[in-house]
Amino acid sequence: MFRRKPSRVLALLTALLAVALVVAACGGGQQSQQPQEPAEGGETPQEPSGPTQVTIAQFTAPNQVFHPQLTQSAYDSDIAGLIFEPVLQFTEDLAFEPNLAEYEISEDQLSVTFRFKEGLVWSDGTPLTSADYAFTYLNQMHPEWPGPSQSIVASLRGGQELLNKYNELRNRIEPENPEDRQEGVDYITYEEFVEQALPLYEEWLATNPIETPDELTAIVHFDDVYAPALQTFGGALIPKHIYEGIPVRDWAIAEVTKKPPVASGPYKFVQYVTDQFTELEANESYHKGRPNIDKIIFRVVDAEVAIGELQNGTIDAVGVGASQISPQDFEEVIKNFSHVDWWENPQFGYQHMFINLTHPLLQIKEVRQAMAYAIDRQGIVDRLLFGHGTVMNTPFLPVQWAYDESGVNPYPYDPEKAKELLAQAGFQDTDGDGVLEKDGQRLEFSLVYPGGTSNPVRQASAPLIQQYLGAVGIKINLEPLEFNTVVAKATYVPGQRPDYDLGLLGWSVTVDPDQTGLWGPNDPYNFTVFSTETIGPDYDRAMELIEQGLRTFDQAERTAIYKELGRIFNEHLPYVFLYTANDITVFNKRVQNVNRDIRGALFNVHEWTLAE
Amino acid sequence: MATYVVRRVLQSIPILLGITVLTFLLAKAMPGDPFTMLLNPGITEADLERLRGIAGLKAPPHVQYWRWLVSLLQGNLGMSISFNQPVATIIADRLAPTVAIGIGSLLIGLILGVLFGVISAVRKYTLIDTVFTVGALAGISAPTFFMGLLAIKYLSIGLGWFPSSNLVTPGLNAPFPYNYLDVAHHLVLPTMVLGVASIGSMARYVRSGMLDVLSQDYVRTARAKGLSERVIVYRHALRNALIPVVTLLGLSLPGVVGGAIITEQVFSIPGLGRMSYLAVLRRDYPLIMATTVLFAVMTVLGNLLADLGYAWVDPRIRYD
Numbered sequence: 001m002f003r004r005k006p007s008r009v010l011a012l013l014t015a016l017l018a019v020a021l022v023v024a025a026c027g028g029g030q031q032s033q034q035p036q037e038p039a040e041g042g043e044t045p046q047e048p049s050g051p052t053q054v055t056i057a058q059f060t061a062p063n064q065v066f067h068p069q070l071t072q073s074a075y076d077s078d079i080a081g082l083i084f085e086p087v088l089q090f091t092e093d094l095a096f097e098p099n100l101a102e103y104e105i106s107e108d109q110l111s112v113t114f115r116f117k118e119g120l121v122w123s124d125g126t127p128l129t130s131a132d133y134a135f136t137y138l139n140q141m142h143p144e145w146p147g148p149s150q151s152i153v154a155s156l157r158g159g160q161e162l163l164n165k166y167n168e169l170r171n172r173i174e175p176e177n178p179e180d181r182q183e184g185v186d187y188i189t190y191e192e193f194v195e196q197a198l199p200l201y202e203e204w205l206a207t208n209p210i211e212t213p214d215e216l217t218a219i220v221h222f223d224d225v226y227a228p229a230l231q232t233f234g235g236a237l238i239p240k241h242i243y244e245g246i247p248v249r250d251w252a253i254a255e256v257t258k259k260p261p262v263a264s265g266p267y268k269f270v271q272y273v274t275d276q277f278t279e280l281e282a283n284e285s286y287h288k289g290r291p292n293i294d295k296i297i298f299r300v301v302d303a304e305v306a307i308g309e310l311q312n313g314t315i316d317a318v319g320v321g322a323s324q325i326s327p328q329d330f331e332e333v334i335k336n337f338s339h340v341d342w343w344e345n346p347q348f349g350y351q352h353m354f355i356n357l358t359h360p361l362l363q364i365k366e367v368r369q370a371m372a373y374a375i376d377r378q379g380i381v382d383r384l385l386f387g388h389g390t391v392m393n394t395p396f397l398p399v400q401w402a403y404d405e406s407g408v409n410p411y412p413y414d415p416e417k418a419k420e421l422l423a424q425a426g427f428q429d430t431d432g433d434g435v436l437e438k439d440g441q442r443l444e445f446s447l448v449y450p451g452g453t454s455n456p457v458r459q460a461s462a463p464l465i466q467q468y469l470g471a472v473g474i475k476i477n478l479e480p481l482e483f484n485t486v487v488a489k490a491t492y493v494p495g496q497r498p499d500y501d502l503g504l505l506g507w508s509v510t511v512d513p514d515q516t517g518l519w520g521p522n523d524p525y526n527f528t529v530f531s532t533e534t535i536g537p538d539y540d541r542a543m544e545l546i547e548q549g550l551r552t553f554d555q556a557e558r559t560a561i562y563k564e565l566g567r568i569f570n571e572h573l574p575y576v577f578l579y580t581a582n583d584i585t586v587f588n589k590r591v592q593n594v595n596r597d598i599r600g601a602l603f604n605v606h607e608w609t610l611a612e
Numbered sequence: 613m614a615t616y617v618v619r620r621v622l623q624s625i626p627i628l629l630g631i632t633v634l635t636f637l638l639a640k641a642m643p644g645d646p647f648t649m650l651l652n653p654g655i656t657e658a659d660l661e662r663l664r665g666i667a668g669l670k671a672p673p674h675v676q677y678w679r680w681l682v683s684l685l686q687g688n689l690g691m692s693i694s695f696n697q698p699v700a701t702i703i704a705d706r707l708a709p710t711v712a713i714g715i716g717s718l719l720i721g722l723i724l725g726v727l728f729g730v731i732s733a734v735r736k737y738t739l740i741d742t743v744f745t746v747g748a749l750a751g752i753s754a755p756t757f758f759m760g761l762l763a764i765k766y767l768s769i770g771l772g773w774f775p776s777s778n779l780v781t782p783g784l785n786a787p788f789p790y791n792y793l794d795v796a797h798h799l800v801l802p803t804m805v806l807g808v809a810s811i812g813s814m815a816r817y818v819r820s821g822m823l824d825v826l827s828q829d830y831v832r833t834a835r836a837k838g839l840s841e842r843v844i845v846y847r848h849a850l851r852n853a854l855i856p857v858v859t860l861l862g863l864s865l866p867g868v869v870g871g872a873i874i875t876e877q878v879f880s881i882p883g884l885g886r887m888s889y890l891a892v893l894r895r896d897y898p899l900i901m902a903t904t905v906l907f908a909v910m911t912v913l914g915n916l917l918a919d920l921g922y923a924w925v926d927p928r929i930r931y932d
Contacts, residue, residue, distance in 0.1 A: 055782065061882075063694065063695055063696060064695070064696070064697070065696055072650060072652075143662075144662075144665075144666055145662070146663070146666055148650055148652055148654065148655050148659055148663070149652060149654030149655050149656075149659055150656075150658070150659050150662065151654065151655070151656040151658065151659055152654045163658060166658070166662075167658050167661075170658070170661055170662070170665070173665070173670050174670075174671070174672070175672075177672070177673075178672055190665050190668075190670050190671070193665070249666055252696045253691065253696045253697065257696070258696075258697070273779075273780060273782075274705040274706065274882045275706075275880065275881070275882030275886075276778040276779055276780065276782070276880065276882060277778065277782040279782060297782045299778065299782055300777075300778065300880050301776075301777050301778070301880050302777060302877060302878055302879075302880055304761060304878075305761075305764055305776050305777050305878070305879075305880070308764060308765065308768070308769040308776060309769070309776060309777075311769065312769050312772070314776075482893065483649060483893065484642070484643065484644040484648055484649045484893060484894075484895060485642070485643045485644060487644060487648045487649050487651060488643035488644030488648050489643065491644075491648060505651075507651075507653070515653075516653070517653035517654055517655070517656065518653045522656070522657060523653075523656065523657075524655070524656070524657050524660065525651070525653055525655075
């Protein structure tokens, strides 16, 4: 008995070892079987010398939604951008120029005509035509469109009316919380909503909001002049012949979205290995000519590890697209590598401290302006971004044509001026605790911001802001929270007072300076409750300007409109605009001819070459 | 014995149900939902409502839970909201690497831990015992991300012996035996780092178990019979000291499946740990529920196995 017992211990251990080996083998099998599949039905067998390849670091794995309008992560967009070619492309000055099609804006500015180049094809040889164009955009108004912004496409003729009808129906869907049920409403289920919305969609389609008189022409009609039309309707197209049979609501989960079978851009999709890498290969039929590099690999790798791999040459590029290099890593490590080239460009995005304007003390304009003077924003750029960034004073980036700094208060770092403004507003430190107060109300606020792994520079700026504001008598309590919690706190629900005082977040920005969606009375992203009640009559003027900015294609006119709008934000400061960081791009010198301007390195990926 | 197992399995059903209800309530109580974090000025309230409708979030909570439970019983884990894939596929993709690393590191911890623990116990209060104790403390205290980055710096980037991250070499379309070797090569560093981290606690566990056994009467008897110290330690004492380790093994089952968030992050390994963490951050309710069920089942199963294993190796314990 005594002897047998211990052998069982051994038996257990041996069994465990066996299981480990089997599992390890299975794990290996599952992960490596995919590479064995011949790409595109074996059209491109591996040459003995091996294809040329460039490996780009991606710090976060894509969600495998490779569809130009459905991607919700910038990591997916970087990849989808190489597979799907946009109709229009940017010039170096961020104007639009023809790519797949020429465009023409009609006399009355109510329609845009796109004329496609002849002979365009998808990588499987199917012609790329105006039918793909209409298919791409019209489907975005489907009642079950699974992508984010239907409201933008609703600028199409009759689109807003259709959305309103959808919303009327949607408001009758049984509420999630039984307490929200109202008497006298004839509630429907979600399924019934879809059933009733579909005929409305069909009716709308019959009104031809996008006309395709022939294979090479698409005419887009609008109800009203829509200035960002070229940005919104000049994007990448999806292949009609691939998506046609698939229900629209399943597009985001469809196999063809995970593994796009055809491409119009410089590269074709080969495979994605979960959380590890995406492999792309040159598209022979790319309209600008076959790319020089045979393969592009986007490899998922931790930011810290990527630097080491850049150093030993197993990764060719970091800081491409959405994967941003930390300025500190760049200054302290990467800059010393002799085998890399680097350059920087302003980022399409900015960071801000948003302010709850419904808070009685924060509603006082002088308090907000005092905060802008009290925070050394240039100091934040110098210390945390190592100078790779620019201080902001309006919601417009210096690289946008709408940016105009004349007449804008730059709010230089001036703690004395801040104290003066606070004193003028009647705040005094009566009890000698270093915090100012008025009528018994102390200038003490909480500052919410995303902690964890999100944006380390922004996190580091929070304690600095606390120090700067503390120095002028405003006490800040830091409240780092998980990202989604911060956004949930900030998100505006009409009629409710937001549950925060101050917060830090960032916006990414499009080339077009339109501000729709950020400040309106029903916008979920109107974090600060920017409204007539909180800032006075200037709000109505701001709303008017945002609307006017959409209603002309004339850039000079729009610049004047956004200049006035910028001044309103600059005076009232619903946000203390902080900074816009620069994107630093680093390439191994063996990769040459990489585009260095603001359009990004991937803009001319087909022209890259490898040094011998 | 059989009745005991049946009873335990039946008992676990209400426990598992309770866990799912609690998880569901807690997940729903987190601020925000899967679409809060989209943060895109082009999105209106109507857009958010449409997306919630498609994701099935436009029904009362009890209806949502009931739908989830019914489809689970039909073997359908549902669709992940943030990954746009069936939950089963997402988990299946990540299960094998997670389990391989989990078991591999468990074995490293076990083998080296037992070895160091025995040596420490036999030579208690000597220099070597002190060295092992300090080493164990260091191993327990050193954060895995730090060990991971050190390993990458010296063994991967410095010496170039092992790849620094991922599971396969991109673009290497190797034939049969080499693709497995490629994966094994990639698995070495993460398994080692995770294994080293567990040696310390295992060694301390074995050491105290050994000391306990070595002071027992039957060991004294064995010594009195004139048996050699080697036979006493390895034949009589060690085998008994290992009995609690069997229990420990059963309890590590959920850990093997649960994955190691930090190690997976540092080595960019597609594992369940990182995935379940992302699921929570993204408020991906179906994925949160599925991982919870998986971990709960493993915990219940691990406990049961530990109890059974204990009875199997230790005849003093009987379940009826």
